[in-house]
Amino acid sequence: MRHEGNMLIAQGGGPTVVINQSLVGAVKEAMKYPQINKVYGALRGVAGLVNEEFVDLTQETEQNLEHVADMPAAALSSTRDKPDEQYCRDIFEVLKAYNVRSFYYIGGNDSSDTLHIVKQYAQQEGYDLRAVHIPKTIDNDLVCNDHTPGFGSAAKFVAQAFMGANLDNKSLPGVYIGVVMGRHAGFLTAASAAGKQYPDDGPHLIYLPERVFDVDSYIEDVKRVYERYGRCVIAVSEGVKDSDGNPMVTSLVDNVEKDAHGNVQLSGTGVLGDLLARVVRERLNIKRVRSDTFGYLQRSFWGCISDVDRKEAREVGEKAVQFAMANNQDGSVVINRAGDYAVDYQFVGLEEVAGKTKYMPEEFINKEGNDVTEEFLKYVKPLLGSEWLRTYRLQAPMVSQNASK
Amino acid sequence: MRHEGNMLIAQGGGPTVVINQSLVGAVKEAMKYPQINKVYGALRGVAGLVNEEFVDLTQETEQNLEHVADMPAAALSSTRDKPDEQYCRDIFEVLKAYNVRSFYYIGGNDSSDTLHIVKQYAQQEGYDLRAVHIPKTIDNDLVCNDHTPGFGSAAKFVAQAFMGANLDNKSLPGVYIGVVMGRHAGFLTAASAAGKQYPDDGPHLIYLPERVFDVDSYIEDVKRVYERYGRCVIAVSEGVKDSDGNPMVTSLVDNVEKDAHGNVQLSGTGVLGDLLARVVRERLNIKRVRSDTFGYLQRSFWGCISDVDRKEAREVGEKAVQFAMANNQDGSVVINRAGDYAVDYQFVGLEEVAGKTKYMPEEFINKEGNDVTEEFLKYVKPLLGSEWLRTYRLQAPMVSQNASK
16 A cells, blocks of 8 residues: 555445454454554445445454454445445545545455446546455355355355255155245355265255256156155255246246236245245145245354355455555455365456356256256365264164064 | 063154154163163154054164264154044054054154053053153143253254344344244244344344234334334244234235235245235335245254253153153153253153143233243243354444545
């Protein structure tokens, strides 16, 4: 940083259970640099920034910072605002007024975009400003990154949910559908397979937004699995679409309710699961069909944290400050897989990450589009952390049935 | 046990994450008694019992039994069958054919009822049989019990879900509705309050099946909380009913969609939450309203176990065998709170537990019927176990807004 001044940090978009690790990593690292005077935290992301709602993070005890690091959800609060040009201009004016010389935004690709535009205003005015993006998203859809902070813990939640749901379904057989977050990228839904161990373990079918969801194929798939195992566990991404790219909720209403009067609510969170359950019930005449929509627990459930994810989330915060200070550069911290399993961190230009979406690569999805591959499992398992659980079953032999004959 | 012979154990109804602790507790205890020859496990509860589908649990390694004890869901598989008189007669005939002299059924109050009837057939024929009920239910609705095995862990899941949801909702304010299991008794929904710490922590409103759910009062409640905190977290039991005793789902359809053509699906798992969200959106004009239905994760999520619940579930299995063997008696093991916090176990007649339901006592619900009392919190907290988490918030002071003026 060429100019002595203040630093500002904010959190944007949907929170994760490790987003405060990144916050605390950056704040504690920043306090080591004498040219940084104050470390401000903007409340509610860019929304609080333009309203000048800042807290002075240099007046936090180290004890409390470390406790807050372990809390799910954004400690500074977040926002869904996606700034347009004027909004970015307003952000820049506030930064200037507070002599902010480095601006760190923890968020997805929208945050990177915002930083990119704010930086352009700074350049136009010759104002020395470091604009730094710290990645975060449970969707794992940021380009340039092997994976993103927040994904590992959410993936662990989804995997553990399906491990339990699989055993529950084995106890009381039927069809179970779990609807997982992910509107465009299927990584989180795919993670449902990470806990599979025995050949008959579910989820037996996995549907991702990267493939067209065809109702007839779905019904055929469920029929085949159900005939084989007497039960079927299904993971579906909330973002699955039909061949025209329309969300399946719309499509299913046509399919299931041909005489509908249009009164089915399309926007409710439980609707997709309910409709997917109903089509199985009606077409396959299976009685016990249940659906769960995992919802916000996936990103906020207390106490389900991947230790690998926690460590990396902390490190991207620290590295963000180190990269910016050491090289006097703007950019986005990215996670690179450097071994099996090891990572290193790199710093790329903001424009490389901004506004782009990463999808599941071809080799992670099976040919039929209803499951993941071994390659995906190899990719995802290290991200779930070291505290991993194994399934055990009774091994006792059957008793011969001669007694009552 | 007057007659040497075999023992049979089975698991019935909805599983829990500690139901296998009770299984293993009983099996290991039984192996200490020379008059018990074989320990059979019936697959799929009474359904496998009448089909003579048994495994020989004396041929399990201790290692594997201990691993299986830690698994969620019923290791022997379960059933929803509620035997009638003839079914019970068939059960008795199979028990007799296999020289089963003690029959242990891990389940809710239906299981106790089944045991009671089977025992009557044994008495009619002068067949010496111990019929023993081992309690289990996440609903916590068994009479004679201070609480039931399985409840503590499910309550911990619900409490941790709301702790996370509360912070998520604080990060991105709006109205959040979490729908919790419990058709008749509100204990599990009430447990949502166990993680509250700061005065503004949610859930701010809790609706239980023990009180009439009135839509107008609900809307008034939400309005008041939202005006005060700018957000509102709500816990609702899936079993809430209107003043005529009808499930709210039916009632809300009339309320929300006066011109509906009857096409709204009533049986789907996500419907109640979606409807409760919609009525807030429409009447209070609040944009960000979200609902989650926690579903099967509450009873099956891997890795969310209360250590207190785990220990007690193990002990009720052990005590079941001890009570039956020591006194040559039938009965149901019940948990009695003997201190703060300590329990002891007692053995009551099957007919005392059979077919009855326990509800939240009056002193656990506030006068307005929209929250729990301090007395309930005192009751529930010890059941969640020792690994309890605290909430921490940033304490940093606000920065004065003079810079850009």
